[in-house]
Amino acid sequence: MKTSIKVLATALTASLAVTAFAACGGNKNYAENNESFFIATSGPLTGDYAKYGLGVKNSAELAVEEINKVAKDELGFTFTFSMADDKASPDEVNSKYYNFYEKGMQVSLGTVTTGACLEWKALATNDSLFCITPSATGDKVYSDSDIMYQMCFSDNNQGTAAAKYVKDSVSTTKKVGVFYQSDDEYSAGIYSTFTAEMGSGSGYEMATATFTKDSKTDFASQANTLKDCEFVFLPIYYSDAATFMLAANKIDNKITQYYGCDGLDGIDSYEGFDISTIPQEISYLTHFNSSAESGKAKEFIDKYVAKYGTDTLNQFGASAYDCIYAIYTALKNAKAEGKDVKVNMSASEACEIFKAQFSKMTVTDYVTGSTIKWNADGTVNKPADRVVVKAASK
Template identity: 40%
Template sequence: MNKKIVSALLAAAMTFGLAGCGATGTSGSTGSEGSTMESADTTGAIKIGGIGPLTGSAAVYGTAVKNAEELAVKEINESMGKTVFELEFEDDEGDPEKSVNAYNQLKDWGMQMLVGPVTTNPSVAVGAEAANDNLFMLTPSASAEAVIETGDNVFQICFTDPNQGVASADYIAENNLATKIGVIYDSSDTYSSGIYDKFSAEAEVKGLTIVAAEAFNSDNKSDLSTQLIKCQDAGAELVFLPIYYTEASQILTAANKIGYEPKFFGCDGMDGILNVSGFDTSLAEGLMLLTSFAADAQDDQTQKFVAAYQAAYGDTPNQFAADAYDCIYALLPFAVSGDITADMSASEMCDVLKVKMTETTFDGLTGSGMTWDASGAVSKSPKAVVIKNGAYAAL
């Protein structure tokens, strides 16, 4: 089918779905958490599996991804007048072993492609399984290069860790935010250490001085005040935090206790800090981060998505939700054109998508003109946002 026709159908589906959305969920989906969806005839539907943490410390991410995938599938099915996609989502608690178990459960269900997992280590583990099975995998948010290195069937819609590290150093330098930089990162986490490595190299190129680079790991992250004090003692004017929001909330709390007031700058793992239970969100005022999505953006596409998500789930979508939403819509043209159909095996579908994804240009919530190379990495640019008056605002 002509690409322009496919693009037009895709745009129509998105517009129709966003305008008419209001109910929660996706027809036909159950998942491990149960379903609030109405039943539907799923004969001939392409079965999409989803995996992510619905419980545990990263549940903010997984819940956002699940909600957005449900929303996108519901919109598409309604706009097309039939069940094009059927979604089943499993909780992995952010644990690699549980994620593999979830993957096997979805295979038993009949999964033909996977949109997930959400976090890096589970995605590496599941990616290896999907490569063995030749099953197409598109992760919304696992940004480490190690994820797409598991096989030529694994793709990312989030920008990669190196991209985030380089872009963060560039943004700090180009906007003269600071010259003396402290870094606190998780050396046991592929996501965090990968960003730090690239940030460190680019910082040197850009004339930034890293005066303190303090690591922690999964076994000693209950108290990060020591790392923070070392940044303070070294005179860091800005502290770069390529870490997840839970640990970041600890650092901001500790900084307040010792009266340390540097600028704080993070990446997409910071998204969710305003939802940490028991955290004084006023401490996050002025925190900057790079992300692919800002909910307060004024373009029609973003505003329609935010309104639909809020109506369905009573919450403002974060970047993880936007990436997951884009994942589902990025797959729609292949179903509309007939390149993939429900009667194909998962392996047959994968063989088609491995080629088609590298020939695709996609405009979504998280980027315009997105393209993929054969490695599975996406090309798009991050956006800078700041927390202002308790909400994310575009810089």
């Protein structure tokens, strides 16, 4: 009996060791049998943030479909895109990552949400896999890394831009309120930069109300805390913002303007939410105007709506569409420079090409920016717009 237990234990230890080494990846080129260039990512396809993940998936597939019509002639190979559901949870990322990596993933969109992206970043750094995320805005996403790039604005950018907007456009006689989710990386990150940029001697009277993932059963108290503010900054996601606005509607308040960041994208198409019942102006910072009447954004909107409808049309998707085109452009530029761009190159070989290209290339006429380039730290450099989705009616 003891002998059989020893044999079993040895066998288990050996199999664990083999699995561990396999998971590490080593220098093995899992892409050596690739017949098309494999781009993959994970994101929330179900759950609270599915709207964002589905927007990314649909848009990336749309871009790949378009590129594949010409890629064979220009690069000699086509592209494949695949996306797994991580429910916006870091705990779901590991298995999704290795599944793709061992299937030959060569470049990634680095996940949709910040928390999951940080987990993805740790794994991708180990394997030297280049990532350009359409929507993980957290500052930790790009910090201390040379493989992580963003197509979206960072939290730092958004907090700074929001503070600048307040200082430029909101009178110091007005009371400024902030409502944020203290246990959310994205929300707390923007809040932190915003308050730092506003500074203690900004001249504005400020009030803050917070909530956590587990305490958002009722926003009546927080609405009461901010009811005397004329300007309320909401660095949170649209579903929570809508609930807050409805709670504020139930009490007498002085709020005239709500202002948010990219998380507010989708509030005007939130099912059941009649935005016209909100008397305040609602606007948010974005790099994509979903009501664009001309240009590349309009072209993208028309193609997207024709194929997927309007439900998941958002800036996360627009950004993913641009990510795919940026990857394609980087490979084309590398080939034009005489680099050996092969369909079956390893993730780390591809990473060197992408790092070299993204650090110097400027792309123009994209959906989320007329001119886009990247800073040395991986953050994006492009203009931002404030989109008013609901004019004030009080």
